[in-house]
Structures are given as structure tokens and as C-alpha cells.
Amino acid sequence: MNRILLAEDEEVLRMLIVDIFEDEDFTIDVAADGGEAMEFLKNNKYDLVILDYMMPVYTGLEIVEKIRCAETNEHTKILMLSAKSQEYEQKKIFETGADYFMAKPFSPMKLLALVEDILDGNN
Amino acid sequence: MDLQKYRNHLIQNIKNKLSEWARSEETELIPFKEVYRFLHSIKGTSGTLQLVGLVEISAELLSKLEGRVENWDKFEVKNFLYPLIEFIYKHENSNELANLNETVLYSNAPVIHIIDDDVSMLILLKDVLEGEGWIVITNTNPEKAVKQYFEMKPDCLIIDIHLPQKDGFQILEEIYEHNKKHFIPTIMISIKSSKETRMKAYQKGADDFFKKPIDLEEFVAKINRHLQRKKLFDESVLIDELTQVYNxxxxxxxxxxxxxxxxxxxxxxxxxxxxxxxxxxxxxxxxxxxxxxxxxxxxxxxxxxxxxxxxxxxxxxxxxxxxxxxxxxxxxxxxxxxxxxxxxxxxxxxxxxxxxxxxxxxxxxxxxxxxxxxxxxxxxxxxxxxxxxxxxxxxxCLQMTSNTYKNNVLNISVIDDDIIIRSLLAQVLDSISIENFELNIKTFENGPSFLNSAHAKEEVNHFLILDGIMPEMDGLEVLQNIKQGKSVNKYKVLMLTGRNSKYEIERALRLGADDYVTKPFNVNELRVRVERILNTLK
Missing domain, CATH: 3.30.70.270 (Reverse transcriptase/Diguanylate cyclase domain)
Structure with a gap:
């Protein structure tokens, strides 16, 4: 079974994302800020990490760096959610090591579709 | 997918944050970054939840924050975030606000004064007559009614004959002299309609008589007619023909x-x-x-x-x-x-x-x-x-030195547990100015915090906008507390009540509230009514 980490500091979006993933065939850990996300990453391996860009403690970008430093995370896919959707911001996100990008505000159904797509490619 | 649940949640979170800031000490500064993050997060989330208005407001506010770094006190934050507060009020009450009468209330609208201890009747008449664009003031207590009649100088008076303490006929006697001079149309209503009762009403100075239950359509038509004649009368008797000003x-x-x-x-x-x-x-x-x-x-x-x-x-x-x-x-x-x-x-x-x-x-x-x-x-x-x-x-001006008039002070308090209503009202009140009065506006999230405040204890005139339903101590209790206090005459109270809470309205009026407004209210209408009440202050 696929394992996902979601790091998003906005409570309502966390709720919403967890709810739309509810019927899907994967387990999900939920972090409310960059610090919690780091804790989860220390102890677990994930197929997909969904990160919000702007978060307290560590930003999404800092977490990407951390993930990409450890070789064991080679197969972990990273999806960045961000309101900073200008091209140079996106470029920076991909250069740091994220695999996917979705602009905020996002459509919940599109997010679900993208996540399914990513995980299908994994299997 | 139904997003309503998440929308409600987001709005609740916004309200919680606003409340948290509102509770902070007056001297405490709110970090600029916190406001920025707050708006940024609203912008990100509201788009996903398809709250388009909220996306626009948060984006606009964010753009205003560009290049600023200073921290703000809670009042500055509240003022800055006012568009957000207004949005939430409209969003939360959208269904009901859409159903409200689109009547525009003008400050020079005719004033109708109804005296009746039957609160259901009062509420019904007030609703119907305000729907015509008239301003309606109500009293259940005859003593207070007479006082208010002289203060407000209504353009039309409606009195139920059967009242406690003092009946409608006695009221007619007390106001007879004033009424005679000003030709204020006076309509009696009564459950009894024997010829004897009707004759007595006319003899005492009534212009019209309606038997309960009242045919509302006819009632409105008649009042309209009375108001027209009153206006014509005012103009003809008191107005100089050539220049159209008073004679x-x-x-x-x-x-x-x-x-x-x-x-x-x-x-x-x-x-x-x-x-x-x-x-x-x-x-x-x-x-x-x-x-x-x-x-x-x-x-x-x-x-x-x-x-x-x-x-x-x-x-x-x-x-x-x-x-x-x-x-x-x-x-x-x-x-x-x-x-x-x-x-x-x-x-x-x-x-x-x-x-x-x-x-x-x-x-x-x-x-x-x-x-x-x-x-x-x-x-x-x-x-x-x-x-x-x-x-x-x-x-x-040959007059020798005249003392410059010192402003009176009016403490205005908004007591409501809902941060949105509080902030909205504070903004509305802020735009009002009353001649010769210095207004101090403060908001309170519950009754005890108001009653214990220095603001409430000051020996000045007070105007309260009081929410009926609040946790711990409800508005009626607060009202009771005030009305039992020694400076009861220094208070004017406007109650905010639910649309269908007849019991609450009844109690509020009996306890001496000066007026009530049902929630949700139209902001402009409320402004006019508050001005009206405040202008009776002398």
C-alpha cells in the first residue's frame, strides 16, 4: 500500500485533502507545519510527500532539500503546493528536487487525480 | 463534492483568529508577519473552496501590505481587515439578507409611533409598516410611551385602547394639547369595537379606529393617507408660501x-x-x-x-x-x-x-x-x-462673552459574542457623529465584561447595542442589570434579536429596551436607526 505524507499548515485544507483521499487505497500521515513534517520524515519512508510551500518552522523548499539529501529517499515523489506560481518560483522548486507542482488555489478533484496518477506511475 | 463544511470551517477559523486578536491587550502589537500569513493562508484556501469573494478580498489586502513591515495594534488590524469582516457577515447571512425587504430607509422618512402591550401585534405592525419605508418606534409601557412621544414627535400615532396602568384614552388626554397643535393623526386600535368605545375614541381626539384583528392592507392604505395629509398640513400651515420655508x-x-x-x-x-x-x-x-x-x-x-x-x-x-x-x-x-x-x-x-x-x-x-x-x-x-x-x-454678535459649550460625552457599547457583528457595528458607529457629543465606542464580547468595565461605570450618557443571545449572561440579563441600576435614565438600549424570537423581543421591550433590530440586519438601515435614536439625546 502506498504511503503519503501531507504537510499543510492551513487546517481547513488539511481536512479537505484528508477527506478526499479517504476512500483511496493509501495511508496518509498529516503534518501541520514544517517541523512536524521533518519528524515524520525522520522515522518513515514515503511514496509521495505533498508539501505546502509557505509553512512555519521549515518551508516546503527546505523540506525538499532535506528529503533529497538522504539517498534512501530516492524513490520518494514530491508534490509541491504553492501560491507562488510564477515561472522562476516553479523553476526553483523543481531545481531543488520536487517532482510535481500544483498552483494554489487548487481544485480538490484535480489534486486527487494528480495524486492517483503519480502513484499509478509508481507501481 | 460539497464544500460547505470546509467553507464553514474556514470562516470559523478566521473568526477565531479575529477574536484572538481582539482579545489582545491594547498596548500589544500584532506582528506584521502574522497578519500577512493569515491573509495568505485565507487566499490559498478560499480559492480551493470556491469562495471567490474571499479570494479577491484577501488578494487585495495582501497587495496593500506590500512593502510594509511595521507591526500594528489591534485597532489598526481591525480597521485594515474590515472588508473581510463585511464579507463574512454577508456570507454567513446571505440567505436571510437576500430575503430582507429592499426598502430604503431615509432619515426624513415619516415616524410612526405604536403603543401596544401585545408584543406579537407590535412585531407584526412594525414589520409591515417598516416594509413601507416608514420608521416605526414601539412601546409596550404607556408611561414610557408618552415620554417617547414628546421626544420623538412622530408623524402618526397608533394606540391600543387596552393597556396596563393607563389606558389608551388616558394617553389621548395627556397628549391632547400637543396633538391639537400639530395635527398628528392618531389611530386607535382595539379588540372591542362597540359603538360606545368608538365614540369615546373619537371624542377624545382619535382620527381613526381599527378593530383587531386588523386588515393590514386597509390599515397601511389609511396610514398612508393620514401621512400625506399630515405632510400637506405641515406645509400649508407652517410654511411661507413664497419662499417655502417656515413662517x-x-x-x-x-x-x-x-x-x-x-x-x-x-x-x-x-x-x-x-x-x-x-x-x-x-x-x-x-x-x-x-x-x-x-x-x-x-x-x-x-x-x-x-x-x-x-x-x-x-x-x-x-x-x-x-x-x-x-x-x-x-x-x-x-x-x-x-x-x-x-x-x-x-x-x-x-x-x-x-x-x-x-x-x-x-x-x-x-x-x-x-x-x-x-x-x-x-x-x-x-x-x-x-x-x-x-x-x-x-x-x-454684540453679545458679551458666551461660554463655549463643552461637549457631552456618550459612551457607546456594542455587546455581542460574535466578532463579526461586533466589528461591523463598531465600524458603522464610527461613521456616525452626533452634534455636540463626543462618542466613545467600545466593544465587548459578553455581558459581564461590559458590566465590569470602566467604560460602563462612567457617569455619562450610554448607548448600548446589545445582543439578545449570548453564552453565560444573555442580553436580557444585562438589560435587567442596567435597568435596576441607579443611572437608568442615562441609558438608551437597542436590542439585537433573532427574527423569530418573539419571547425575547417581548421581554426586551418590557425591560425597557428603546428599540430592537432583528438579525441579520441591513447595515445602512441600522445606521439610520441608530442615528435616529441618538439624535433624541439632549
């Missing part, structure tokens, strides 16, 4: 009324006699028709350029009197100077000849108990003579 007859009566008010309240008012300069010359040069035109235009100019509460009268010929209620000598002089300057710039045209006209003013301010009202007019007249002597187109 001399009404001047003497008004002066007496203002003088009585002054004796009671010690608030000064100013009287000015004004006279058009060289009016005889205008008549001689351009003819009497042109002279009449100048008189008309002059009167209308003054009427348009003074405040609503100021009054202008034609005293005779080219002489007029302006009364500035609640106005000290310095302010009245300033206003007259502005009027003189403004009027002198108006061009009149007669057969290709352009000319301008000026006027002179003599001023007297009643702020000393020693003077009789007839003296006041004489004093103003001597000052007018002085103004003419000194070259015209000026205002003079």
Missing part, C-alpha cells in the same frame, strides 16, 4: 420649544436674524418679480446649506431667522460666515444683466438662564443693525 407663526412656537429644551438641558442654541442687503434696490432695479425670485432662491440656498436640524423661517419682508439648535456662539458664527460667503457667489440674471446679492446677519446665542426668549430676538436684531452699519455682508 413667522411657527418661529415663535419653535423658539419657545427650543427655550424649554434649553432650560432643561442647559445646552445652548443660536438664533440669527438675517437680512438681504439692499433688497429695495433689487426691487427698484429689476422689478418685484425678480425680487421674489431672489427671496425664493435665498431661502432655498440657506435651507440646502444648513444641517437637517437647523431651521429657517421667513420673519417678514426680506428678513429671515435661522435657528441653530445645540450650537454655541463660535460654531454658529462660523456657519453664518460660510453661508454669507457662499451666497455672495451666486449669480442672478435679469434681462442679460448679471448681479450678485449679499446678506447680513445678527447673532445671539442662548446660553445664559437670565435672558427671556423675546429678549434674544431683540439682541439678535441689534447685532444685525450693527452688521449693516459696519458695511453689510457680515455677521455681528
Amino acid at each position: 413667522r407663526k411657527y418661529l415663535l412656537e419653535s423658539l419657545n420649544r427650543f427655550y424649554q429644551d434649553f432650560k432643561r438641558t442647559k445646552q445652548p442654541f443660536s438664533i440669527s436674524i438675517v437680512d438681504i442687503d439692499f433688497f429695495k434696490k433689487i426691487n427698484d432695479t429689476y422689478g418685484h418679480l425678480m425680487g421674489d425670485q431672489v427671496l425664493r432662491d435665498f431661502a432655498q440656498y440657506i435651507k440646502k446649506n444648513v444641517r437637517n436640524l437647523d431651521m429657517i423661517f421667513r420673519y417678514g419682508g426680506e428678513e429671515f431667522v435661522i435657528i441653530f439648535p445645540k450650537t454655541n456662539n463660535v460654531d454658529a458664527k462660523k456657519r453664518l460666515n460660510e453661508l454669507i460667503r457662499g451666497f455672495s457667489q451666486i449669480e442672478f440674471t435679469h434681462n442679460d444683466n448679471n448681479f450678485t446679492v449679499t446678506f447680513s446677519a445678527g447673532l445671539f446665542t442662548v446660553d445664559d438662564m437670565g435672558i427671556e426668549i423675546s429678549e434674544a430676538l431683540k439682541e439678535a436684531d441689534s447685532s444685525l443693525y450693527e452688521a449693516k452699519r459696519l458695511g453689510r455682508a457680515r455677521v455681528e
Whole structure:
């Protein structure tokens, strides 16, 4: 079974994302800020990490760096959610090591579709 | 996918954050970054939840934050976030607000006063009559009703005959003199409609009689008719035909009324006699028709350029009197100077000849108990003579130093557990100014915090907007607390109640609330009503 980490500091979006993933065939850990996300990453391996860009403690970008430093995370896919959707911001996100990008505000159904797509490619 | 649940959640989170800030100490600064993050997060989330309005507001506020770094106190934050507060209010009440009557309430709308202890009836009538665009004030208590009648001077009075303590007939007797002079249409309503009852009502001065249950359609039509006639009457009896301002007859009566008010309240008012300069010359040069035109235009100019509460009268010929209620000598002089300057710039045209006209003013301010009202007019007249002597187109006041009037203080408190309503009301109140009153507006999230506050304990006039339903201590308890206190006369209370909470409204009125407004309310309408109540303060 696929394992996902979601790091998003906005409570309502966390709720919403967890709810739309509810019927899907994967387990999900939920972090409310960059610090919690780091804790989860220390102890677990994930197929997909969904990160919000702007978060307290560590930003999404800092977490990407951390993930990409450890070789064991080679197969972990990273999806960045961000309101900073200008091209140079996106470029920076991909250069740091994220695999996917979705602009905020996002459509919940599109997010679900993208996540399914990513995980299908994994299997 | 149904997003409603998440929307509610987001709005609740926003409200929680606003409450948290509102609770912070006055001296505490809210970090700029926190406000930025708050808005940024709303923007990100609201788009996903398809709250388009919220996306726009948060984006706009964020763009205003660009380049700023300073931290703010809670008041600055609240002001800055006002568009957000307004959005949430409209969002949360969208269904009900859409159903509200789209009636525009004008400040000069007729005032209808209903006295009835049957609260269901009061609520029904108020609803229906306000739907017509009229302002409705209500009383269940006859004692209070009579007092309010003299304060508010309604344009139409509706009285139920069967009241506790004092019946409708007794009320008719008490107001008979005033009513006779002002022709205020008075309608009696009663569960009993025997010929004897009806005859008694007419003998005591009623103009009309309705049996309960009332046919509302006919009731509204009749009131409409009464109001039209009242307006015509006011205009014909009290208004000078040529210039369409009040006539001399009404001047003497008004002066007496203002003088009585002054004796009671010690608030000064100013009287000015004004006279058009060289009016005889205008008549001689351009003819009497042109002279009449100048008189008309002059009167209308003054009427348009003074405040609503100021009054202008034609005293005779080219002489007029302006009364500035609640106005000290310095302010009245300033206003007259502005009027003189403004009027002198108006061009009149007669057969290709352009000319301008000026006027002179003599001023007297009643702020000393020693003077009789007839003296006041004489004093103003001597000052007018002085103004003419000194070259015209000026205002003079021979009066010895008059004490500059010190502002009264009015503490306004909004008590509501909902941060949105609190902030909204504070904003509405902030835009109101009441002549001669210094307004201190404070908001409280529950009854005890108000009752224990220094604000509540100050020995000044108080105006409360009080939510009926609150946790811990509800609005009725707060009201009861105040009404049992010793300075009960210093309070005016406006209750906010639910649309269907008849019991609550009934209790509020019985406990002495001055008016009630059902939630959700239309903001502009509320503003007008609050102004109305506050303007009765003396």
C-alpha cells in the first residue's frame, strides 16, 4: 500500500485533502507545519510527500532539500503546493528536487487525480 | 463534492483568529508577519473552496501590505481587515439578507409611533409598516410611551385602547394639547369595537379606529393617507408660501420649544436674524418679480446649506431667522460666515444683466438662564443693525462673552459574542457623529465584561447595542442589570434579536429596551436607526 505524507499548515485544507483521499487505497500521515513534517520524515519512508510551500518552522523548499539529501529517499515523489506560481518560483522548486507542482488555489478533484496518477506511475 | 463544511470551517477559523486578536491587550502589537500569513493562508484556501469573494478580498489586502513591515495594534488590524469582516457577515447571512425587504430607509422618512402591550401585534405592525419605508418606534409601557412621544414627535400615532396602568384614552388626554397643535393623526386600535368605545375614541381626539384583528392592507392604505395629509398640513400651515420655508407663526412656537429644551438641558442654541442687503434696490432695479425670485432662491440656498436640524423661517419682508439648535456662539458664527460667503457667489440674471446679492446677519446665542426668549430676538436684531452699519455682508454678535459649550460625552457599547457583528457595528458607529457629543465606542464580547468595565461605570450618557443571545449572561440579563441600576435614565438600549424570537423581543421591550433590530440586519438601515435614536439625546 502506498504511503503519503501531507504537510499543510492551513487546517481547513488539511481536512479537505484528508477527506478526499479517504476512500483511496493509501495511508496518509498529516503534518501541520514544517517541523512536524521533518519528524515524520525522520522515522518513515514515503511514496509521495505533498508539501505546502509557505509553512512555519521549515518551508516546503527546505523540506525538499532535506528529503533529497538522504539517498534512501530516492524513490520518494514530491508534490509541491504553492501560491507562488510564477515561472522562476516553479523553476526553483523543481531545481531543488520536487517532482510535481500544483498552483494554489487548487481544485480538490484535480489534486486527487494528480495524486492517483503519480502513484499509478509508481507501481 | 460539497464544500460547505470546509467553507464553514474556514470562516470559523478566521473568526477565531479575529477574536484572538481582539482579545489582545491594547498596548500589544500584532506582528506584521502574522497578519500577512493569515491573509495568505485565507487566499490559498478560499480559492480551493470556491469562495471567490474571499479570494479577491484577501488578494487585495495582501497587495496593500506590500512593502510594509511595521507591526500594528489591534485597532489598526481591525480597521485594515474590515472588508473581510463585511464579507463574512454577508456570507454567513446571505440567505436571510437576500430575503430582507429592499426598502430604503431615509432619515426624513415619516415616524410612526405604536403603543401596544401585545408584543406579537407590535412585531407584526412594525414589520409591515417598516416594509413601507416608514420608521416605526414601539412601546409596550404607556408611561414610557408618552415620554417617547414628546421626544420623538412622530408623524402618526397608533394606540391600543387596552393597556396596563393607563389606558389608551388616558394617553389621548395627556397628549391632547400637543396633538391639537400639530395635527398628528392618531389611530386607535382595539379588540372591542362597540359603538360606545368608538365614540369615546373619537371624542377624545382619535382620527381613526381599527378593530383587531386588523386588515393590514386597509390599515397601511389609511396610514398612508393620514401621512400625506399630515405632510400637506405641515406645509400649508407652517410654511411661507413664497419662499417655502417656515413662517413667522411657527418661529415663535419653535423658539419657545427650543427655550424649554434649553432650560432643561442647559445646552445652548443660536438664533440669527438675517437680512438681504439692499433688497429695495433689487426691487427698484429689476422689478418685484425678480425680487421674489431672489427671496425664493435665498431661502432655498440657506435651507440646502444648513444641517437637517437647523431651521429657517421667513420673519417678514426680506428678513429671515435661522435657528441653530445645540450650537454655541463660535460654531454658529462660523456657519453664518460660510453661508454669507457662499451666497455672495451666486449669480442672478435679469434681462442679460448679471448681479450678485449679499446678506447680513445678527447673532445671539442662548446660553445664559437670565435672558427671556423675546429678549434674544431683540439682541439678535441689534447685532444685525450693527452688521449693516459696519458695511453689510457680515455677521455681528454684540453679545458679551458666551461660554463655549463643552461637549457631552456618550459612551457607546456594542455587546455581542460574535466578532463579526461586533466589528461591523463598531465600524458603522464610527461613521456616525452626533452634534455636540463626543462618542466613545467600545466593544465587548459578553455581558459581564461590559458590566465590569470602566467604560460602563462612567457617569455619562450610554448607548448600548446589545445582543439578545449570548453564552453565560444573555442580553436580557444585562438589560435587567442596567435597568435596576441607579443611572437608568442615562441609558438608551437597542436590542439585537433573532427574527423569530418573539419571547425575547417581548421581554426586551418590557425591560425597557428603546428599540430592537432583528438579525441579520441591513447595515445602512441600522445606521439610520441608530442615528435616529441618538439624535433624541439632549
